[in-house]
Amino acid sequence: MTLRGRKKGETVPQGVVSRLPVYFRYLTELETARVERISSAQLGEALDFTAAQIRSDLSYFGSFGQQGYGYNVEELLDQVKQILGIKQRYAMVLVGAGNLGKAIGSYEWFRAEGFEIEAIFDINPHLIGNYHGGCVIRPLEELQTHLQENPADIGIIATPKAAGQTVCDLLVAGGVDSIWNFCPTHLTVPDHVLVEDMHLTDSLLRLVFRLNERRAGNGSD
Amino acid sequence: MTLRGRKKGETVPQGVVSRLPVYFRYLTELETARVERISSAQLGEALDFTAAQIRSDLSYFGSFGQQGYGYNVEELLDQVKQILGIKQRYAMVLVGAGNLGKAIGSYEWFRAEGFEIEAIFDINPHLIGNYHGGCVIRPLEELQTHLQENPADIGIIATPKAAGQTVCDLLVAGGVDSIWNFCPTHLTVPDHVLVEDMHLTDSLLRLVFRLNERRAGNGSD
DNA sequence: TAGATTGTTAATCGATTAACAATC
């Protein structure tokens, strides 16, 4: 694989990483629709990116196209899956079995793609013992023991705001070094731990800001 | 308000807009903890931004600090609320009453901050008629009529992938021009319509990419 | 072959940062 000018220790720019899942999603749709080939121009048109950006993004990881032809959908999808690391199983633990936790736990796509929630934890006595998506909900105190016996790749935090940092610390102490955070608070973690935030409130507020900007006549016109 | 070099028609850079909700969240925490003042250096330390970036972001909207003192928490929070447009009511409609839709519909924070879900729609006959968060779930066919009589500021799409674009078109036809999209597909909309995506799968895939990058030794070390 | 489209370079554009005069 040609890693164009990329040295060990250098990370892929955030913009590129953000777009990879978008390519993955759309290529999956194309494959389902049995589309055979696609050009960077067509991809750009469909996804609101420039063709140059798409080619530039992909060239970070290799040369997957062919001059005068474009990209073979099946082949490119396969490569993107490889790049994203989708072809493999990931063990996850979920903390917080409220409405949001339940929604995450029952998201079919995860299991289908190899992202398996192996255990669910909560502190609410009413929820403990309930089954959810084939997983029993356990008391938070058992998290440590569970992680010792079953190392998890990813820890999902779907607790109320107040519990977020505490749960995060527990996960990190248990050896989890990738955190998917749905709790609306900024988590403080050691350097070796990754945090990917999924802040519903932030997203809504960005939309509202743009909405007001448009209404004030500072919009795209 | 000094709008530093910003002309009518110019939009605030995406980076600034992304950070505003983060400031809002943290300032709210500080206010709750009755912290009176904070400097850009302290804010940066807590939120993993540089002090210069925070000052630069805020100066897009005015001068809210004081040399030698920093920012008054209450005052700055108030300004950030003003900037984000939080001090006002927003009418929302929610389409899709599955697990994710229910989670969104029961998110307490929204109602508390004036984001009101006025109606919920679904196509599943088993769900129709059920109450959820004080809202009855109605058949999707009633969406048009509802929107005619009750214009909505924001439309929330929490349907399965296949229905996303159709529902989006219905919302746009009904006069909704801000869409909060939880459906894992790229929506095509007219120019005047805003879309803010909340793609769970994309977020998880970004985390997984970084996880593999780190494991491969291309991490931050 | 002629037409199309890639991968890559150089140019452009925009965002972040460092530095500091202003001033509380």
Added chain:
DNA sequence: TAGATTGTTAATCGATTAACAATC
């Protein structure tokens, strides 16, 4: 006053784009 910290400028850094030789 002396110390601290802002708001803003200029310098730096990085990301996007336009253009095109290579080539299928």
